[in-house]
Amino acid sequence: MFDIIKYQTAYQDWDGSVLLKFVYPSNNVDLEAKKNWVFSKFNRVPSIEEDRTLRFKGIRISLQALEQIIQEDKDIEFITVSATLTSSSDSYSA
Secondary structure (H helix, E strand, C coil): CHHHHHHHHHCCCCCCCEEEEEECCCCCCCHHHHHHHHHHHHCCCCEEECCCEEEEEECCCCHHHHHHHHHHCCCCCEEEEEECCCCCCCCCCC
16 A cells, blocks of 8 residues: 555656455355446456455555445455556556
C-alpha cells in the first residue's frame, strides 16, 4: 500500500494502476460469486489462485477505494497491493 501512497501524493496524474490480490479464508467462501462482485465493481475479471485468492489489475484504485472494498466485503482476510506508475496494459505479469 505504500506504493499507492507514494504515487498518489507524488504524481497528481497517476491513474491508480495496481495489481490486487484479495485473500479469503479457506472455509466456504464462494469465489465465483466474489469474481462476479469484482467484475461488477471494477469491470475486471479476476483469476483464482490457490483456491482462496482473487487476482486482478485495477485502474484508478486509490486508498479510499481500498477502504471501501474492505468495508463492502467483510469476507476478505487480507489484501496485497502492488502499484505501478503506468497502466501500459490491462493485463498483468506473473
